[in-house]
Amino acid sequence: MYENQTNKNIIIHCGKELNKRGGYYTMVINITLLSIAMDELNDTNKPCLTHMRVIENWWDGIGKWEA
DSSP states (O other): OOSSHHHHHHHHHHHHHHHHHHOHHHHHHHHHHHHHHHHHHOSSSSOOHHHHHHHHHHTTTSTTOOO
């Protein structure tokens, strides 16, 4: 997911669009649903929290979002 700069730019752009369309709570809902989906797709029975933390940090400073 975060191997290259293009993926990072896409995720940051998505965060900005979510903030523009619905603000902080839209971003929270999105990352929560993404976390649930990734956990469902995960075959190792371990949480995918690392991926969520990366997104949280990349979104830092977008609207009211703070990592």
